[in-house]
Amino acid sequence: MRKKLTKEILEEWLENVRPFAYDGQVADYIPALSKQDPEDLAVSIYYLDGECIHAGKVENCFTLQSISKVIALALALIDNGEDYVFGRVGMEPTGDPFHSIYRLEQHRPSKPLNPMINAGALAVSNMIRGVTPDEKVGRLLSFIHEMTDDHSISFSREVASSEFETAFLNRSLLYYLKQHKVVTGSVEETLDAYTKQCSIELNVRHLSKIGALFANEGKDLHSGRQIIPKHFARICKTFMVTCGMYDASGAFAIKVGIPAKSGVSGGVLGSVNGFGGIAVYGPALDTKGNSVVGLKLIEMLSNRYDLSIF
Ligand SMILES: NC(=O)CC[C@H](N)C(=O)O
Numbered sequence: 001m002r003k004k005l006t007k008e009i010l011e012e013w014l015e016n017v018r019p020f021a022y023d024g025q026v027a028d029y030i031p032a033l034s035k036q037d038p039e040d041l042a043v044s045i046y047y048l049d050g051e052c053i054h055a056g057k058v059e060n061c062f063t064l065q066s067i068s069k070v071i072a073l074a075l076a077l078i079d080n081g082e083d084y085v086f087g088r089v090g091m092e093p094t095g096d097p098f099h100s101i102y103r104l105e106q107h108r109p110s111k112p113l114n115p116m117i118n119a120g121a122l123a124v125s126n127m128i129r130g131v132t133p134d135e136k137v138g139r140l141l142s143f144i145h146e147m148t149d150d151h152s153i154s155f156s157r158e159v160a161s162s163e164f165e166t167a168f169l170n171r172s173l174l175y176y177l178k179q180h181k182v183v184t185g186s187v188e189e190t191l192d193a194y195t196k197q198c199s200i201e202l203n204v205r206h207l208s209k210i211g212a213l214f215a216n217e218g219k220d221l222h223s224g225r226q227i228i229p230k231h232f233a234r235i236c237k238t239f240m241v242t243c244g245m246y247d248a249s250g251a252f253a254i255k256v257g258i259p260a261k262s263g264v265s266g267g268v269l270g271s272v273n274g275f276g277g278i279a280v281y282g283p284a285l286d287t288k289g290n291s292v293v294g295l296k297l298i299e300m301l302s303n304r305y306d307l308s309i310f
Contacts, residue, residue: 005045005305010055014041017282017296024284024292027264032162036062036266036283041293045301046208046277050221054205061201062281063159065263066098068140068197069121070236070244071210074218075143076115076127077232085127088182089120093243095250098289099169101176110180116243116261119173125194126183133193140197146227147213147220148206160199167191198263204279211269211277214259237271241309245295248288256299257308268294272307 021038028034042056064071076085090113094103099118104110112119130136137155145151174190177183183190212221214237218228228236240259245252252260258278260270266283268291278301282293302308 003305004047004051005053005301007053007055010043010045010053013297013300014043014055017041017293017300020292020296021282021284024286026266026283027285027289029166030159030163030264031166032156032159033063033265033283038282038284040281040283042204042281043297044204044208044279046205046212046221046279048212048216048221048274048276052205052208054208056204057281058205059203060281061203062267062283063156063199063201063263063265064267065198065265066116066121067207067261067263067267067269068200069116069124070240070261070269071144071147072121072124072128072140072197073115073239074228074232074236075140076124077235078229079129080127082232082235085115085124088127089115089123091239093249095247098246099173101169101173104173104176110177110182112177112182114239114243116239116246118170119177122170122174122190122194123177123182125197126185126190128193130193133189133196136193137196141200143227144200144202144210147210148202149209149222150202150206153200153202153206155196155199156201157199159201160195163195163198164191167195170194204267204281207267207269207279208277211271211279213277214271215273215276237273240269240271245290246288248286248290252290252295253310256295256302257310258298258302259309260298262290262294264289266291266294268298270298272309275305275307
């Protein structure tokens with residue numbers, strides 16, 4: 001096991017990166033997200049031995065947004081198996097923004113390129129077992145309760161409806177996918193489930209614990225219970241490397257080298273085998289939609305502790 005960081009160092013680092021919060025913009029295409037304060041920063045590391053250190057506004061909850069795509073993928077794989085999931089969604093990075101539509105037309109039969117872009121994530125969300133949107137979201141929440149051991153985690157109705165009312169691009173993606181039979185059932189219901197999934201709220205401590213579970217081959221750190229089959233945990237971490245930071249994934253792999261997934265609320269989830277889980281929250285985003293502070297902090301951690309997997 002690598003040497004551990006102290007809480008004091010983590011606090012110092014957080015203060016060092018604080019000025020970067022003003023190098024980015026808080027997302028506002030989902031109106032409710034624009035209320036986030038760029039100065040609300042938090043970081044947490046969950047080691048594989050169960051110790052957790054953190055700094056900043058650790059109790060502040062934020063919505064998962066695209067980070068939920070990794071967790072939803074794990075559940076869809078458990079529900080349907082690999083052949084079904086990857087029969088409908090591909091495994092290749094795009095190099096395009098997360099909500100891009102144009103590559104959908106370039107593949108025959110139509111298939112979103114991967115589960116980390118919106119087109120692929122909408123298809124994955126549609127695959128989660130459950131008759132109604134609430135049943136699907138309920139199952140995803142139970143899965144997260146199991147992973148975090150916190151049954152109070154829920155979703156923000158305000159953020160979910162703010163996105164639902166304005167998600168014209170995601171509706172377009174869904175209608176296209178429905179036409180090509182990649183998704184089944186009602187477009188509005190799938191969008192309802194997806195926006196609720198993206199609005200699941202938790203804090204950096206929860207998120208770092210989820211990162212540690214992925215790093216621990218899908219096993220709960222305390223009970224040793226296999227919550228995600230090892231092979232599926234590995235698939236999720238591989239997508240985090242190749243597509244987790246949208247169209248900045250290549251540069252991130254070179255500079256940082258950690259399986260990571262970001263979301264437009266400003267959260268970043270990292271997972272390092274043999275080390276543990278990392279979570280950062282900083283709502284100001286760069287032009288690609290990644291947390292400016294999150295990227296800085298994870299890069300510092302990776303350099304200092306030689307965390308790159310490459
Ligand atoms: N990149 C993100 O975090 C995007 C998630 C967001 N809910 C969307 O679909 O637009």
